[in-house]
Amino acid sequence: MKNPDNSIARQIVALIQEQHWEAGTHLPAQMLADRLRVSRQPVGEALALLHEKGVLTRERNRGFFTARVLNEPLHEVVRGLGLEESDVVTSVYFRIADDLLRRELPLAFSEQLIKTRYGLTPAQLNAVLARIAKEGWAERKPGYGWEFSSMLTTPDSLLQSYRLRLALEPAALLEPAFRLAPEVIAQCRAAERHLLAGGIETATADQLHDRGVRYHESLVAASGNTFFIDTIRRVNRVRRLLSYRSMQSRGRYIEHCKQHLHVLDLLERERNDEASEFLRQHLQHTIAALSGIEDILQPPP
Known part of the structure; x- marks a missing residue:
C-alpha cells in the first residue's frame, strides 16, 4: 500500500476521541474529508492504515467502523500506533511560526534558507513546508521560492x-x-x-x-x-x-x-x-x- 499521510490518521484518531465515538460507529470517508477539510484520497489511505493497526474494522460495501473505544490519552494512542510526527518536524514548525511573528524571517524565503537555518534533512524540510502550506500561511511562489502570508505578521x-x-x-x-x-x-x-x-x-x-x-x-x-x-x-x-x-x-x-x-x-x-x-x-x-x-x-x- 502507498505510504499514507500519518497526519490524517492522527487527526482521525483525535476526532474519534473528541467525539467519544463508541465501538461500531460508522466513519464515512466523505464525512471525514469534510470535517478535516481534505480530499477523500488521503482519508481513504488513512482509514486503511487504521484498519491495519486494529483501530477500525471494515465491512464489504459498507466502509469503516470504529473497532473499540479509545480511552487512553491521545499521545499514548498515537505513539502506540506508530503515528507520531517527527519531533524535529513538530519542533521546527513551531520555531518557524515563532520566528515569523518575531519578524526574524523574511516574507519571501527559499527552501535552502529554512533547511540551513533549522538544520533539516530534505525529508524534514518537505514535511515542514507541506504542513505550513496546507495550513495556508505560506505558499510556493511562481518560478522559485516561497512566501509567507503578510496577513499573519502583525499583532x-x-x-x-x-x-x-x-x-x-x-x-x-x-x-x-x-x-x-x-x-x-x-x-x-x-x-x-x-x-x-x-x-x-x-x-x-x-x-x-x-x-x-x-x-x-x-x-x-x-x-x-x-x-x-x-x-x-x-x-x-x-x-x-x-x-x-x-x-x-x-x-x-x-x-x-x-x-x-x-x-x-x-x-x-x-x-x-x-x-x-x-x-x-x-x-x-x-x-x-x-x-x-x-x-x-x-x-x-
Missing part, C-alpha cells in the same frame, strides 16, 4: 479575523435555511464537555484550535449559505498561526466552553435570535480577552 491580524467573524457568524444563525442537525449538536456538545473535564490542560495547540474551528464552522455550515461557509473557512485557515500563540494563555477556555454549550442549548430549542445575540457577545468577549494578552501576540522590541 492586529488575529483581532481583525475575529472582527470579521463578529460580523458573519451571528448573521449565519439567522439565515432562513439554518438547520443544525441533532447529531452535530451532540458531537459539538461532547467535544466541549471533554475540554471542561480536563482536556483544556492536556490538549495540544492543534487540538484546541481544531476543536474551535469545527464548532464555529459547524454553526456557519448549518446556515446553508455557501458564501458564509467559504468565508469562514478562509478566515480559519489564515488565523491558525496567531491562534497557536494566543494559546499560551488557556484560562479563558473554560468560559469559552461554557458559552459554546449555551449557544448549542439555545439552537436546540430553536431560539436562534437569542443564540445569535449570545454568539455575538461570545465573540466580543473573546476579542476583549485577546486584547488582554496582547503582549503574547506582540513581537519583542
Whole structure:
C-alpha cells in the first residue's frame, strides 16, 4: 500500500476521541474529508492504515467502523500506533511560526534558507513546508521560492479575523435555511464537555484550535449559505498561526466552553435570535480577552 499521510490518521484518531465515538460507529470517508477539510484520497489511505493497526474494522460495501473505544490519552494512542510526527518536524514548525511573528524571517524565503537555518534533512524540510502550506500561511511562489502570508505578521491580524467573524457568524444563525442537525449538536456538545473535564490542560495547540474551528464552522455550515461557509473557512485557515500563540494563555477556555454549550442549548430549542445575540457577545468577549494578552501576540522590541 502507498505510504499514507500519518497526519490524517492522527487527526482521525483525535476526532474519534473528541467525539467519544463508541465501538461500531460508522466513519464515512466523505464525512471525514469534510470535517478535516481534505480530499477523500488521503482519508481513504488513512482509514486503511487504521484498519491495519486494529483501530477500525471494515465491512464489504459498507466502509469503516470504529473497532473499540479509545480511552487512553491521545499521545499514548498515537505513539502506540506508530503515528507520531517527527519531533524535529513538530519542533521546527513551531520555531518557524515563532520566528515569523518575531519578524526574524523574511516574507519571501527559499527552501535552502529554512533547511540551513533549522538544520533539516530534505525529508524534514518537505514535511515542514507541506504542513505550513496546507495550513495556508505560506505558499510556493511562481518560478522559485516561497512566501509567507503578510496577513499573519502583525499583532492586529488575529483581532481583525475575529472582527470579521463578529460580523458573519451571528448573521449565519439567522439565515432562513439554518438547520443544525441533532447529531452535530451532540458531537459539538461532547467535544466541549471533554475540554471542561480536563482536556483544556492536556490538549495540544492543534487540538484546541481544531476543536474551535469545527464548532464555529459547524454553526456557519448549518446556515446553508455557501458564501458564509467559504468565508469562514478562509478566515480559519489564515488565523491558525496567531491562534497557536494566543494559546499560551488557556484560562479563558473554560468560559469559552461554557458559552459554546449555551449557544448549542439555545439552537436546540430553536431560539436562534437569542443564540445569535449570545454568539455575538461570545465573540466580543473573546476579542476583549485577546486584547488582554496582547503582549503574547506582540513581537519583542
